[in-house]
Amino acid sequence: MPGLALVLVLVLLSGCATQTTALRSAARTDLPRQVELKATPFIAQERYQCGPAALAMSLRAAGFAVDADALVPQVYLPQRQGSLQVEMLAAGRRNGAFSMPLPPRLDALLAEVAAGTPVLILQNLSLPIAPRWHYALVIGYDLDQGDIILRSGLTERMVMRMSTFEHTWARSNYWSMVTLAPGALPRTVAEAPAVDALVAYEKNSPPAQARKAYAAGLKRWPANMALALGLGNTAYAAGDRAAAAEAYQRASALHPDSSPAFNNLAVTLMELGRLPEARAAAEQAIALGGQWQAAARDTLASIEVAEKKRQH
Incomplete structure (x- = not known):
């Protein structure tokens, strides 16, 4: 029926x-x-x-x-x-x-x-x-x-x-x-799920679009390290080394125990030719130890090569 x-x-x-x-x-x-x-x-x-x-x-x-x-x-x-x-x-x-x-x-x-x-x-x-x-x-x-x-x-x-x-x-x-659209966030979203969604978005998006999304996330949650690193990574991928360095500096200042922030900062500063600052960042990443220590040592070795080239 x-x-x-x-x-x-x-x-x-x-x-x-x-x-x-x-x-x-x-x-x-x-x-x-x-x-x-x-x-x-x-x-x-x-x-x-x-x-x-x-x-x-x-x-x-x-x-x-x-x-x-x-x-x-x-x-x-x-x-x-x-x-x-x-x-x-x-x-x-x-x-x-x-x-x-x-x-x-x-x-x-x-x-x-x-x-x-x-x-x-x-x-x-x-x-x-x-x-x-x-x-x-x-x-x-x-x-x-x-x-x-x-x-x-x-x-x-x-x-x-x-x-x-x-x-x-x-x-x-x-x-x-x-x-x-990139750069917009839901009105009701909480920080943790937003970070997860932004990371997932980065994997499927051009760096310029992901950069807009991360910038919007940082505007709402300015102390979030993952978002600061994401903004730096997408700026770096887009070729904007100055903006990447600024993002990594922000991440390392907010989270002074973050080896990846200091290592990424060191790499970017080295490519910008700011070798003394790059060395200081790499040394800090090494001093923090952990799983990023080996990468930081490689970064420091690259900085030392660049320093020698500059001296000649």
């Missing part, structure tokens, strides 16, 4: 939605009551290919001219008739965007939408025992009405009860992600 089955699903989806209830009863003061990102592109999905369609919409909203068809071989798994979250994140980076998952909270999702970023989510639109997984793009909400607005499947503007949305979304453990 399909009618009865449908009624049963709707009843099960309309129960208590704890995040929705808490958010609507005591909404964050920094959240507007209603938001809709009407300019978000819409791409109707092909059969089983909601992943490529949702990701293409997300990337286009971030300024990347990407076709859903081009994403199919990157994310779609025919044997599963769908796409895995890890492939969605990787494909976002592969196409130039800084992509990362969001905290598994409804208020975090709404905060990103309020900041102007559509959020890609994964739902189970059926029962847990017979899942129907589906990717969609959240483009708006209405706290007063209790609605979520999505680009979903063949529907350009789907309005779903927030409580129903929470139930379908909870079955993916509240998984969501954003794709952003």
